[in-house]
Amino acid sequence: MELPVAVRSTASGAAARRNLVERVLGPAAPDERLRTDALFAVAMATSSVVVVQVVRDNGDPPGVLGWALLLAAHVVIVWRRRAPMRVMTTLMVILLTYHSLDANHTAPMAVSMAALFTVASRCRPRNTVLVGAGVMGIMLGLKFHEGMAQGAESLRISGWIVAFLLIGVYVRIHRQYVTSVVERAERAERTREEEARRRVAEERLRVARDLHDLLAHSITLVGVQTSVAAHVLTADPDRLDRAAVAKALDDVAETCRSARGELRATLQVLRSGTEDEARGPLPGLDGLPDLADAARKAGARVELTVAECEAPAAVGAAAYRIVQEALTNVVRHAGPGITVRVSVGTADAALCVRVVDDGTGGAPQEADHAPGFGLLGMRERARTVGGTLDAGPRPEGGFMVSAVLPLAPLSLGGLS
Template sequence: MRISPPRLEGWRLDAALALFTGAVLLASEPLFAAERGVPVSAPALAMLGVGAAGLAVVGRLPYLTAVVSPAAMVLYYMVSPSDGWMAWILLLVTVVRLAAVGDRAGVATAVLVTLVAVLIGEGLSFDPWRAVAVIAWLIVIFSVGESVRNRNAYLREVEQRAADAERGREEEARRRASEERLRIARELHDVVAHNISLINVQAGAAVHRRDPEDAFRALEAIRGASKETLRELRSTLGVLRQADRERSDREEGAPAAPAPTLDRLPELVERTRAAGLRVVLDADAVADVSAPTELAVYRIVQEALTNAVRHSGAGGVRVRVAADGDAVRVGVDDDGTGGGPDLHEGNGLRGMRERAAALGGTFSAGPRDGGGFTVEARIPRRPGDGGRRT
């Protein structure tokens, strides 16, 4: 296994930079002295050491480094008989390191300190060519520092944008997963609650019927409701195994059922009637309705009938479905107890409200004056991009 070397950051990088720069400068000074035929100057070595030591605190005390290292470089040229050009590395490293951490003021301070010190020195012994060369070097070093600072700022911005984009993708993925879980939960609740309620009612009826013919009819209703439950559960759970759907269909030989549509409302009503509830269906033909709207209308009617069977004690229900401009209006009225004044909105009512709201529609439910309970919703025929017709 390949092991990557540890990265130097913060004060460790500053310390390593100071040690390396100091070693290079102190090692080069005897070479320049030998080349010029002069002895090695102890004050010159001290200035190089002080300037290199100033680099060790550039991350924590940038302005101290911006003053100490350039000043040490200028003092070196005042006391050193060898006059080695390597001392300019002190200023170059100082400016580049300050620019790398984004300290533009520190870069300007280092260049200005050098310029002021050079002007003072030139005031004592002026040399025009030397002054021009020093100013040219300062311009070059300052330009290098600005280039490094701009590049690092660009890289930091790119990294920040990438991090923001990644967070955005993660948040979007979590949001989509949450919406999908909520949608599947609504589907499972609507499918299971309705059909299990019918099965429970028919099973209770079969227990108390002594006529074999009546018991047989109740069992037939139970069989039909359970078959419908399995079919719709398979259709809903197919979303959870989308990747294996094609292989599963080939193996099992039976495709998943399509989503319920308005054409299946009579079938839904008949199953509810089998549970002993009188249901009147008043449904007009509504054209140009998207698949999401058809599913929402079907599920709202289904859940309203489930509540009528389970909770209201109703004997009769009227289901209304009709076109209303560019929307479909659905209503379910029962003659039950109406839920009482302390009606609690459970999963069923909340699910119906969420279905309508998700498609840009409206929903209301509550007791009626004079008794009974009413569920009403108005859902656009083609919300958003409309979806595909079933």
């Protein structure tokens, strides 16, 4: 039994969301991130060389030490996403030394802003505030110490610092939002997958119960009826009761036709996947007389009492299947000439089902037969509608099955 299409698409949906995260947050693999950052550092270093050649009114051209410091800054920035705070601290030392040489002050602008953006987008807000305040404090202090003109120019640069910090904070918040959305979606998808698997397991269990109830009941009746026919044929061959033989064989044929019809309906459910259309109406309390007649044909004396009551379809179906399995066990295990009393009534907003026999066979002895699932199946059917079932031998002999099924069950799924 396959899982629903929605469940089979879980892997593709999760992969699509992971791709979304990678597009928004950057490459996921550490090696891929490092390679991307290295290419970015090369691009910024190239732009710094161009700036040195184009902008000549903002400091002297860098000397050997200046170019070495500028190169070191762009090498350090490669690890900005792995260790943003350490990279920022190292970069501040390098650039303070660089600016103290009065080299071109515009050249390291790109690498400085990239470092600030990374701190704001990847570190805690407290670290972002400390770094921003530290950078602006050092810059403003040095510039105003040189003069008011340089101080005024530094105020303009401060606007860029604040802008890149705010952009980084926005990216960090957006990253957290996207991550939380993806995690919630994946959790919801896992929940849907687990729910679908649970439904598949319940459907398999329901089909197993249906097949057990149908085949066990029908095969038991066929076995009893053929035994009757064989007994009639061998008991007194000279006085063969052809009418009794014909009746026994007709009963076998009728049982086979009924079993074939129910089996076809069950198989249609498996093939169509639309339970309501394929299964038709659930068996209910109105089908109990047919079960009693079938047991009578197998040689049991059945006394059936069904009180007038309005039971939900699922509760009626559970009662029908419980009585069916109980009568099957009686015919199979209780011995010949058995009397069975079946009573169905209501008490305390519940449907009470009771099947009692006075046979000498006692309880269905699973040890004397192949291990079966009859009593287990009856208890499961009772539980599916929120009910309980007790079964066991009676002190005075025979066997009793007693079920209490609420008329307002907690769960109506999984019954047939």
